[in-house]
Amino acid sequence: MVEAPRDADYTLKLSVFRDDMVLPEAAGVSIDKESVALSSLDTPVTDIGGSRIQRAIGAFLTVSTPADLAEGSYNYVLEASREEVSTAGGVGAGKLFTVNIKR
Numbered sequence: 001m002v003e004a005p006r007d008a009d010y011t012l013k014l015s016v017f018r019d020d021m022v023l024p025e026a027a028g029v030s031i032d033k034e035s036v037a038l039s040s041l042d043t044p045v046t047d048i049g050g051s052r053i054q055r056a057i058g059a060f061l062t063v064s065t066p067a068d069l070a071e072g073s074y075n076y077v078l079e080a081s082r083e084e085v086s087t088a089g090g091v092g093a094g095k096l097f098t099v100n101i102k103r
Contacts (some may be wrong), residue, residue: 001021001054001055001056001057002036002038002054002055002080003037003048003052003054003071004030004053004055005050005051005052005053006045006047006051006052006053007038007051008038008039009038010037010038010039010082010083011013011016011036011038011059011082011083012034012035012036012038012080012081012082012083013034013080013081013082013083014031014034014035014036014059014075014078014080015031015034015078015079016029016030016061016077016078016079017030017074017076017077017079018074018075018076018077018091019075019077019096021075021079022084024046026057026062028063028064028066028075029061029062029064029099030031030061030062030063031058031059031060031061031062032060032061032062033057033058033077035083036058036059038055038057043055043056043057043058043090044056049083061078063099065099065101069101071101071103072100072101073098073099073100074098074099074100074101075093075096075097075098076092076096076098076099077095077096077097078094078095078097079092079093079094079095080093080094089103
């Protein structure tokens with residue numbers, strides 16, 4: 001889900017990366033889309049007040065783990081930012097998430 005202005009007409013660049021590079025090799029985490037054009041999405045929206053909405057962007061996050069990955073918690077960030085930054089304010093946001101490995 002992405003929160004955006006109701007009249008959003010721009011493309012979001014999506015990326016995912018490790019939050020703590022000190023840890024040993026971790027799970028493989030990837031996202032299936034590098035960008036989404038908010039203006040071209042024909043998806044239902046949820047009005048969240050003011051002139052803001054939430055909508056599903058149809059991107060899938062995949063997590064894969066090697067068989068010998070040590071138990072523990074691995075932190076990642078999913079980030080969305082405008083591809084073209086031509087206006088000030090609200091150019092990007094991220095969401096921290098944790099992958100917990102238990103054997």
